[in-house]
Amino acid sequence: MDKERAGIQSVEVGFALLEALTRSHGPLMLKDIAAAAGMSAAKAHRYLVSYQRLGLVVQDARSSRYDLGPAALKLGLASLSRLDAIRLAREQVPQFMEQIGHTMALAVWGNRGATLVHWEESPRQSITANLRLGDVMPLLSSATGRCFGAYLPREKTAQLLDEELHLAQRQKRTDLPHTQKAVDALFNVVREHRCARVVNILLPGIAAFCAPVFDSDGRLVMGIMTLGSVATFDAEWNGAIDTPLRAMAERLSSDLGWAAP
Structure with a gap:
């Protein structure tokens, strides 16, 4: 022994x-x-x-x-899939996708950032998006990253955020913030709408929303994301996609014991 x-x-x-x-x-x-x-x-x-x-x-x-x-990657994804929150969300994604009509994904915060752990492609809305399980989404240019950036403690995102700010400055990206003040304003918009949005930023011709899912302690445990072609995707706040997506995220949060303030 x-x-x-x-x-x-x-x-x-x-x-x-x-x-x-x-x-x-x-x-x-x-x-x-x-x-x-x-x-x-x-x-x-x-x-x-x-x-x-x-x-x-x-x-x-x-x-x-x-x-x-x-x-x-397989080991990590297998471990993540055993978390109750992930399993619960994965079981409900197909019906969510049927309601929204666009490809959906789930993301959690890993040691490299916001990481895709589940992907459900819509048979009705085929898109060309070079994304796959295990991909880490940028904080500033993706809806998923913005969602995590807005709700996670600053110490968790500080290093990645600093790197992306410097990169945006070097590349002279006009569609991304270049200062911490601009980042704060961007994340305030996410918190105001309780959802993050990007249009033609990370992927040309693609729009996306990502809504936060919280646990019983009010901590962000995952983001639920949907994306599609700007030609068919309603990217308006409170529109045909934003509204049901937020409702889905709130329902999942409620199932995990979260109570809205």
Whole structure:
């Protein structure tokens, strides 16, 4: 029994590499992963070779940087899908989509940002959107990101927000805020409407809404998002999509024990 409790030390040691990649906001060089895990580059490399074979890690052939692989994504999504809130929402998404008539998705806050964990494509409104499960949505240019940015504590979003602000400034994006004051105004609009919206910002020709879902303590647990072509998608506040989407989010929040203030 004591030996079983001791476990396998090499597994525990190697996991530090996966943790380093999990905490990172992007791919890392071997020396940086090794340093973060507190081991030599040679030792880290041996673990990473095995992790690549298992699909837990991938290496970019051009940059030589390492990142989490498809097997790690599957594990993460499987874990998230076991949360009651996610399961509850997934069960109701098909009927929501039938009511709205557009593709819908669910997102939660992961260690890299607002992450898509469920995707339900509408058979009636086919769109071209290069999005997939596990994608992390930007805070400023996506409806999903804006929803999380508006309702999460600032310390959770500060680093990502700072990075996106600098990027918007460098790219001279006129459709995105460049200052913290402008960001605050943007998030105030989200809170005012209890929903986030983007039109022709993240994806050309695509409009989207994302509404917040809260738990019994009033904490944001997920965003419920819908998107479609601007040609057929009603992007007006209090319109044919915004209104039922907010009602859906409030219903889910209520099922999770949330009481509207």
